[in-house]
Each structure stands twice: as structure tokens, then as C-alpha cells.
Amino acid sequence: MTGAGRPAGPLLLGVRHHGPGSARAVRAALEAARPRAVLVEGPPEADALLPLAADERMRPPVALLAHAVDDPGQAAFWPLAAFSPEWVAIRWGLEHGVPVRFIDLPAAHSLAMAQDAEHAADGAAAEERDGPGGADGGAGPADAPAGGGPAARAPIDPIGVLAEAAGHDDPERWWEDVVEHRAQGGEAADPGAPFAALAEAMTALREVHGDGGHPRDAVREAHMRIQLRKAVKEFGDDIAVVCGAWHVPALGTRTTLAADRALLKGLPKVKAELTWVPWSHRRLARRSGYGAGIDSPGWYGHLFEAPDRPIERWMTKVAGLLRDEDRFVSSAHVIEAVRLAGSLAALRGRPLAGLGETTDAIRAVMCEGSDVPLALVHDRLTVGETLGRVPDTAPVVPLQRDLTRRQRTLRLKPEATERELELDLRKDNDAARSRLLHRLRVLAVDWGEPATGRASTGTFRESWRLRWEPELYVQVADAGTWGTTVLSAATAKAASQAASATALAEVTALAEQCLLAELPDALPVVMRALADRAALDADVGHLADALPALARTLRYGDVRSTDTAALGEVAAGLAERICVGLPPACTGLDADGAEALRGRMDGVHTAIGLLTGAAAPAHAGGAADGLRGRWTAVLRKLAVRDTVAGVVRGRATRLLLDDGRLAEDDAARLMGLALSPGTPPADAAAWIEGFVGGAAGGGMLLVHDERLLGLVDAWLTGVPADLFDAVLPLLRRTFSAYEAGVRRTLGELVGRGPSAEGPAAAGGGTGTGATAPGFGPGLDEARADAVETVLRLLLAADPDPHPDPDRAPEPNHDPRSGPGPDGDATSGRQGGRAANVKEPLGATG
Incomplete structure (x- = not known):
């Protein structure tokens, strides 16, 4: 769109974030206008990262991650999918050699303002707890007006207001009908028409609702106008701006440069770093980033990518998924589902079958009315399991780079879907995987969680449940303050936690983590802290809570070939102190205290069993039998003492009986x-x-x-x-x-x-x-005879319960099976088992 067909000034393309219809319209408008520069809503610090979007190894969905250098946990994301209008505009500019720039408020200010808003919210909550004065309703913490002015109004939903004005009660459905499901032929006639109509509607809304309950938007829009002026000065009016439709009226408003700079004066600021990180469709379905979470990113991605016949292609995807799950779905099912979706759309007055119509058709035709397979379709296709990819050249914190390298070396690929991982610690690669996952747990990077695997009494197996979420990049960045590698960071954090721990159980749990994660440099520090806490703690309950972790640590030390001699000495000392202090602690307890002590007794009993096992003499100086004897004496004392709570006496008796000591x-x-x-x-x-x-x-x-x-x-x-x-x-x-x-x-x-x-x-x-x-x-002989007949059928034996010993062998006898139990050439596999069935069942004859 050039010449007289284009209005004067920059081309303002108001969009809805993550909208496939908006993305198609943006691409068509850019192709028609051919601007000299493209401005996109986003943090300007990321301009240097824009060339990576053209890298062939970059696969959306991805997100810009900004975090404060001094506090990596303070972070923000700007997610982009393949069907996001901003991503389409960025890729169009890079493909055509057109400069692309971000014009939103810098992340340095956004992070600082969010931090201040969080502190203000904490203060307001404290004030509300301490006394009256809190306002009812109003904006959330991020939208609280600066300076303590009057409470802001509740934020409005522009799409919801427009849908209500059009007589629709479902904003999402209305938006799909008027924008997302528009025919591409209409766009080709006048690519700027939808943007002009949307700008007119948003202008009317801004006139009525002002900032719509978003006071921070005034600051953001002031910065956008300043960046727009700079771009016009450099490139002229032949530029395109891709931003949220809500901001279009503000960007078209004539203001002075001094007024906009005054709005930006005095904003808080932090030092921020930005990078690209992979995102996921599942994460797009949550309310985050732009605040434009969508319920069906997989469906929207399909609408954007399908060149034609989107409903037919979608039904084909669903049929393929259900067939992979061993459900019978034929071509006739697909055809009938497409017809039903189209009929439902016509009955409901929709221009094209939407997600609601296709879902209803799938449920009725392919799922036979059941919501169970439909939930699978929603999880795998409607939401989707797509995880983006970022090239290695993207800047990351050193810890993230080391983690990525180790993931590749150990063949542990981050995946958005949850999966189970079984490890055999006798294998070098599995042992290295276990160490990595345990070290990440020390760093509070929750990629893997221990799970209950197949039954095994050995210590050489581990089961993990893995799931990679985009938020883990923030956790890695936060953990990067402890070191540049996973090993060094985990070692430093473990040593710091040992120094700051106040409870004995915390230190013992940390010692177990250090052993599982194989942190040899941290273990001596933890052991010193453990010895100090154990010497000062006289509470038998605390000692009993600490001993099981130490015993498990000693047990795992055998598998991981770790020197745990010092740990064994501390554990033996704790066990001795428990044996001395437990009987007095079991008197005068109420019901809750007795129940808690019963649980501690179970833990101590198991721990002492581990301490007095095969590895105990080396650690305890050969005093294993003495420790076991002392614990048995304690249990006997508890079992017969009337002043001890009944639940404790009963458990002591049971433990003695199970061990053969009673x-x-x-x-x-x-x-x-x-x-x-x-x-x-x-x-x-x-x-x-x-x-x-x-x-x-x-x-x-x-x-x-x-x-x-x-x-x-x-x-x-x-x-x-x-x-x-x-x-x-x-x-x-x-x-x-x-x-x-x-x-x-x-x-x-x-x-x-x-x-x-x-x-x-x-x-x-x-x-x-x-x-x-x-x-x-x-013995019920009648029931036994009935069972015998069934067993003979199951074993394919002679159904005659009274065989004739003089009968000749069957023609199909296999001579390789050898003679039967009576020396006859009957099948050893069948006849032998059948001949032995009768006697145990008690049958006669």
C-alpha cells in the first residue's frame, strides 16, 4: 500500500499478541507497504539480539529473557510464537534487509518498576494486616499508581468490551470470528483495512476508559513516541510500527518531546541482561509475558501454518494422533467430523468452524462421546508439546553454557513433556546423569524430581521425573551467582548453606545431598558443621530426625565409592546419644507427641539397621554388634515400661518381634x-x-x-x-x-x-x-474337582481325568520332549505338568 492509498505518517499496525489472524494481516500489510524500517513493541536492549532471529537454528516459540544482573531472580519474559505478529514482523524485516528495532520501555526500567511494585504490595499487605486503611478493589501491584495516589480502577479487557458492544457474550469467540478466521482473500484487497478498523475501535475505547486501569501504559507509550520520533527523523514517515492495538491511539496522539521526557524522568533503573531462551506452547497457554496467554496455542499455530482447508487438515492430525494411541479412526470418521464441524458452525452463525465446533465434532465422531481421548487431543494438539530452540551463539550466563554442554555430553535432552528416567548407577553414564541432577537440586534448579521407580532393594537404581520449563532458565541464571560451572556453583552453595543452617536435620539432609551430588570439596565443610550442630543439640527428637539421613548417606557411599568414614563416626555418635536419651523422652507424652515419637522410632530403627550392616564396622570401629545390642535393650525397656505411651510400647514390641529379638x-x-x-x-x-x-x-x-x-x-x-x-x-x-x-x-x-x-x-x-x-x-473335594478340569484346559493337558495307562501315545507327540513321569513317551512339558495337577488338588481315582 503506497502512494495515495496510504495515510500520512508512520504505518501503525495494531495487533493482538499471539494472534494468527493478526500475524497474517501484518505480513500482508508489510508486503504491500514495503517500509524502510520496522519498529516492534519490545525492550530496546534486545536490538543486538535481533539478528539471531534469522538463524536457521532458531525455532519458535522462543522468548526474550531479561534479568537483573544483581538479582537474577528478578526477571521478565517476552514470548514469541511462530504465529505472533511481532515475530512475523521481525522475520520480514530481517529477510528483506530492513532495519528492525524494539521501542518499548527498556527492561532496565521495567524490572526496577516491577520490583518496586512488589515491595509496595508487600507493604500494603503488612499495613492491611496491622490495621485499616487498605482500599477495596483497585489495581494489582504492577498497576499501582506511583506516589500513593487514589486507587486505580480495575483493568478492563478491550476485547471483552468490544465483544459486548457487538452483542457477544464470549470475547474469544467474537475475536476469532472477526479477526482470526478471516479469509485471506479479503486481506489481499486492502491489507490496511483491519488495522484501520481496529484503531478506530481502540480510539473510542480510550476516549471512554482512559488508560483502562493500566497507569504504567502512559510511561511505556511516552517512550514509544520518543523512539518513533527518532525513527521518523532517520527514515522518514515510511516506517511501520507493530504494537498492541491498545497503544495505537496513544502513538497517534500529538504530544511534545518535553512532555514525554517528563513522564520518563526519575524512573527506577537496574542493570539488566537479555538473551533468547526456548519457550513452549504449554507455557504460552498461561497468563504471562505480554499478559496475553492463550488457551490453544497448538490450534492457533495450525491456523497460521495451514495454507488452505484448515479444518480438514486439523481433523487429519487428530485422526493420526488417535491411531497412534491404538484407537480405530478411519477416513470416514475424518470426513464425517469435518461435515459435522461445518454444520455446527452454520447453525451457530460462525464464518468458519472454530475450536469449539471442531472439538464437539471430534468428541461425537472420533471419541464416541468420551472426554478421555478428547483430553489427549487437547493436551497433545490443542495446547501442544512444542519446545522452541535457540542457537548456541545466543548469549547466556556461563552456568547455562556449562549445563547445556553437560546435557549434550550425557544425552539428556531438555523436553517440554514430562518423562521418566531410570538410572543404573553401576553404569558410568547413568552415574554422571545422577550427579548432574542432584547438583541441580542443590542449586534449586528443579529440572528433575526423584520418583518412585520399579521395586528394588538395592541402592544402584534411581528414578527421576524430568520436565524442562522455560522458568528454569531464570533459576539457572539465579544459580549462576554461585559459580560458572554446575560443580563449582553447587559446591559453593552447599558450603554456604552449611554455614547458615540452624537445625541439625538441615545439615544432615545437606550432607546426604552432597554425597549424592558428589561434591567432595563441600563435604568437609558440611561435616564440620554437622559435628558442631550435633555436639550442641541435646534434643532427642532432633537427633532422631537427623540420623536416618546420615544412614542413607552411608548406604549410598558404598555404591558411589565415596569415603564416608568421618560421616560414619558422627552417625554412630548420634545413635549412641539417642539410645541414652530416648527412654526418658518417651514419658509424659500426649497423643500427638507419642505418634510423632513412634515415627521417629521407625526411622532410627531403620537407620541403626543400616549402620550395623556390612559397611558399619569400618565406620564405627567394629562396634556394630554393640550398637545393635544397645538399641535392642532400649526397645525392651520401652516395651515393658508402663509410663510409656501405648503406641510407643506397641511399636517397640513389634520392632523386637520383627528382628527376631522377641x-x-x-x-x-x-x-x-x-x-x-x-x-x-x-x-x-x-x-x-x-x-x-x-x-x-x-x-x-x-x-x-x-x-x-x-x-x-x-x-x-x-x-x-x-x-x-x-x-x-x-x-x-x-x-x-x-x-x-x-x-x-x-x-x-x-x-x-x-x-x-x-x-x-x-x-x-x-x-x-x-x-x-x-x-x-x-478339604472340599467337589470344588477341587471343578478346579482340576479348568487347570487341565489351561495347561492343554489331557481333558480325561482318568487316563488309560495302556493307551498308545498321541500321534502328534514330540519325541524330543523325553519320557513322561511314568516312563511313557508323553510330552514332558504338558503331560508331566498335567500328571502332577491331580495329587495336590486332592482328587480321587
Whole structure:
């Protein structure tokens, strides 16, 4: 658009951020106008980064990341997708050799203003807590007026106001109909028409609503006008400006340079650094960056990239996804879904089927009315899993560069989707991966989280859940203040945390992290801090909280070939102090304190088991048996002392029984004493909770030891009715923790009643009338015969339950299988197994 067809002055292209229709319109307008320069809304410090947008290795979505040098955690993003109008304008300018510049308020001011607004919000919250004076409603912290003036109005949504004026109750749907779904043929006739109409609408809104509840916009727009004047002076009026449509009326307003500079005078400022970072479609779907989060970036990207027939192409993508998930979707499904989407759009008066119509059609035709596969379509396609890419030449903090290098060396590619990673620490590459992930956890870079993997009692396996989010770049930049490499930064931060830690458990957890992350230079500092804290801390609870982490650390030290001798000495000392101080600490406890101490006892018991394992003598000077003996003596003392809370006594008894340090007869005697009529029901119920509650497998203990189950059953049936309601909640909490199968078996055992010969029979007698735990009183031969027939069918054996020994071998006999169990040439794989089925089932004949 040139000559008389173009209005005087710069070409102002008001857009909606992340809008495919706006992006197509911007590209068409630039092709028609061919401006000499392109100005884009964005931080001007990033001008030096613009040439990277033309790099073939740059793949949107990406974002400009700005962070304060002195406080990297203070950061801001400017995300750009392939369908963002700003990205289209940048790429057009670079492809045509046209200068491109950012004209928004510098990031140095934006970061400082955001920091001041955050502090002001904290102060306002404190004032509101301390007394009256807070305003109801008003703007958020970032929009609070400077100088403490009157409260700002709530920000308006320009699109929502326009949609309401047009008689629509859904702003997103209205915007899609009038902008995003416009036919490209209309744009070719007059590329500037949509921008002129949108500018007129925004001008009317600004006349009514002023700044719309965004007081900071006045400062931003003043800076934009100053940059626009500089560009006009350099290139003339033949320039194009791509900015949010809300700012177009302000940029077209005639103001003086002095007035605009006055608005910028005295703004706070920080030193800022900028770079490009990868972004993701999932992150675009959140309200961030421009404040223009979109719910369906994958759908918008498809609308922008599809040259024609967007609905047909979208349905084809959906069908491919569902087929990959083993769902039957044919070409007929695709055709019918396209027709249904078009019909729904016509019924709803829409120019083109939108996301709502296509989603309804997919649900009805391809998903058979189910929302379960539809959720997969939304996650994988509507939102999308695309993660952008930035070339290596983009400036980054040294720590980020070292992390990227290690990710490539270890073949750990950052991905936007969550994935599970199983590591075998006996392999060098997996061990190096584990060290990297643990070091990042020390630096609070939450790329990987430990997960529960496949069952294994060894220490050579680790399971991680990985997911790379763009915010991790900010965390890496923040962690970069500790060092230039992952190892040096993690070492420095661990040493600093050890010096500042106030609780013993914090230091022990840090020692475990240092060992897992293999930080040899930090471990001595942590060990000195640990010894100092342990010597000064006399609280048995704190010591008990600290010991399990130390024991785990010693256990992992064997796998990682780390010298943990000093750690073993500290752990043994803590265990000794716990053995001395635990009995006095178990008296005079309330219910909550007793329950907390029960949990600590479990942790200490497990820790002492690790300390007295194969590696313990080297660390504890050969005193492993002595430590185990002292702990056993402590448990015995707790189990028989009446002043100790019932839950603690019950757990001490159970731990002794599990370790084989208490005979079953003695355990039954202690249970009988605890459940005697003279014991208050609440105390007896607490003893049962300690003995069979929690994760100690108490349910299976009762299943296999009917004597203990009989004691519990006899006590429970003897509880008076007026006291039963008081003990019921504790008992329900105890038994509800068992698996459903264990509860069912216990119910069957209790319902059957005691064995015919009493506890002796329950011990496993096989005579008449005796039963084994969990089994009925006798053999049901009729049911056994029925099971035999089914087993023969499953094993492909001879279905005849009474085979003739003189019968000749079957024609299809495989001679390689060898003779059967009776010397006949029957199949060893089939006939042998079938011949052995009958006897255990108790069948006759």
C-alpha cells in the first residue's frame, strides 16, 4: 500500500499478541507497504539480539529473557510464537534487509518498576494486616499508581468490551470470528483495512476508559513516541510500527518531546541482561509475558501454518494422533467430523468452524462421546508439546553454557513433556546423569524430581521425573551467582548453606545431598558443621530426625565409592546419644507427641539397621554388634515400661518381634498384658495402633498368626459398649491402612472363629479338624474337582481325568520332549505338568 492509498505518517499496525489472524494481516500489510524500517513493541536492549532471529537454528516459540544482573531472580519474559505478529514482523524485516528495532520501555526500567511494585504490595499487605486503611478493589501491584495516589480502577479487557458492544457474550469467540478466521482473500484487497478498523475501535475505547486501569501504559507509550520520533527523523514517515492495538491511539496522539521526557524522568533503573531462551506452547497457554496467554496455542499455530482447508487438515492430525494411541479412526470418521464441524458452525452463525465446533465434532465422531481421548487431543494438539530452540551463539550466563554442554555430553535432552528416567548407577553414564541432577537440586534448579521407580532393594537404581520449563532458565541464571560451572556453583552453595543452617536435620539432609551430588570439596565443610550442630543439640527428637539421613548417606557411599568414614563416626555418635536419651523422652507424652515419637522410632530403627550392616564396622570401629545390642535393650525397656505411651510400647514390641529379638510367646504375653481388662480401652487401642498400625505390615502379621489375631479379637469383643465409640476411630485408622485383600482375609478369619483345636491347631497342625492360618477346616473335594478340569484346559493337558495307562501315545507327540513321569513317551512339558495337577488338588481315582 503506497502512494495515495496510504495515510500520512508512520504505518501503525495494531495487533493482538499471539494472534494468527493478526500475524497474517501484518505480513500482508508489510508486503504491500514495503517500509524502510520496522519498529516492534519490545525492550530496546534486545536490538543486538535481533539478528539471531534469522538463524536457521532458531525455532519458535522462543522468548526474550531479561534479568537483573544483581538479582537474577528478578526477571521478565517476552514470548514469541511462530504465529505472533511481532515475530512475523521481525522475520520480514530481517529477510528483506530492513532495519528492525524494539521501542518499548527498556527492561532496565521495567524490572526496577516491577520490583518496586512488589515491595509496595508487600507493604500494603503488612499495613492491611496491622490495621485499616487498605482500599477495596483497585489495581494489582504492577498497576499501582506511583506516589500513593487514589486507587486505580480495575483493568478492563478491550476485547471483552468490544465483544459486548457487538452483542457477544464470549470475547474469544467474537475475536476469532472477526479477526482470526478471516479469509485471506479479503486481506489481499486492502491489507490496511483491519488495522484501520481496529484503531478506530481502540480510539473510542480510550476516549471512554482512559488508560483502562493500566497507569504504567502512559510511561511505556511516552517512550514509544520518543523512539518513533527518532525513527521518523532517520527514515522518514515510511516506517511501520507493530504494537498492541491498545497503544495505537496513544502513538497517534500529538504530544511534545518535553512532555514525554517528563513522564520518563526519575524512573527506577537496574542493570539488566537479555538473551533468547526456548519457550513452549504449554507455557504460552498461561497468563504471562505480554499478559496475553492463550488457551490453544497448538490450534492457533495450525491456523497460521495451514495454507488452505484448515479444518480438514486439523481433523487429519487428530485422526493420526488417535491411531497412534491404538484407537480405530478411519477416513470416514475424518470426513464425517469435518461435515459435522461445518454444520455446527452454520447453525451457530460462525464464518468458519472454530475450536469449539471442531472439538464437539471430534468428541461425537472420533471419541464416541468420551472426554478421555478428547483430553489427549487437547493436551497433545490443542495446547501442544512444542519446545522452541535457540542457537548456541545466543548469549547466556556461563552456568547455562556449562549445563547445556553437560546435557549434550550425557544425552539428556531438555523436553517440554514430562518423562521418566531410570538410572543404573553401576553404569558410568547413568552415574554422571545422577550427579548432574542432584547438583541441580542443590542449586534449586528443579529440572528433575526423584520418583518412585520399579521395586528394588538395592541402592544402584534411581528414578527421576524430568520436565524442562522455560522458568528454569531464570533459576539457572539465579544459580549462576554461585559459580560458572554446575560443580563449582553447587559446591559453593552447599558450603554456604552449611554455614547458615540452624537445625541439625538441615545439615544432615545437606550432607546426604552432597554425597549424592558428589561434591567432595563441600563435604568437609558440611561435616564440620554437622559435628558442631550435633555436639550442641541435646534434643532427642532432633537427633532422631537427623540420623536416618546420615544412614542413607552411608548406604549410598558404598555404591558411589565415596569415603564416608568421618560421616560414619558422627552417625554412630548420634545413635549412641539417642539410645541414652530416648527412654526418658518417651514419658509424659500426649497423643500427638507419642505418634510423632513412634515415627521417629521407625526411622532410627531403620537407620541403626543400616549402620550395623556390612559397611558399619569400618565406620564405627567394629562396634556394630554393640550398637545393635544397645538399641535392642532400649526397645525392651520401652516395651515393658508402663509410663510409656501405648503406641510407643506397641511399636517397640513389634520392632523386637520383627528382628527376631522377641519370641512369639513373649509377644503374645505383652499383648495380653496390654489388652487386659485393667487397661483403659484408649490405651489398649493405642498399643494395637503401635503394634500393627502404619506401614509395618501388621495386617499380614495378624493373618499368619491367629494367636495374636485371637487376642485382638477377644479384647475387642470385650470392650464395653459405652467405651467402644471412644476407641473406634483409632481402630478404624489402624485397620483402614491395610490393603483390601488383607482386610478381607482378616474378616474371613474372624468370621470363621477360632480353630477347632485352639492356638495349637493354628500353628499349622494337619490332623483332622486342624487348620493352617488362613485356610478352611477341611478339604472340599467337589470344588477341587471343578478346579482340576479348568487347570487341565489351561495347561492343554489331557481333558480325561482318568487316563488309560495302556493307551498308545498321541500321534502328534514330540519325541524330543523325553519320557513322561511314568516312563511313557508323553510330552514332558504338558503331560508331566498335567500328571502332577491331580495329587495336590486332592482328587480321587
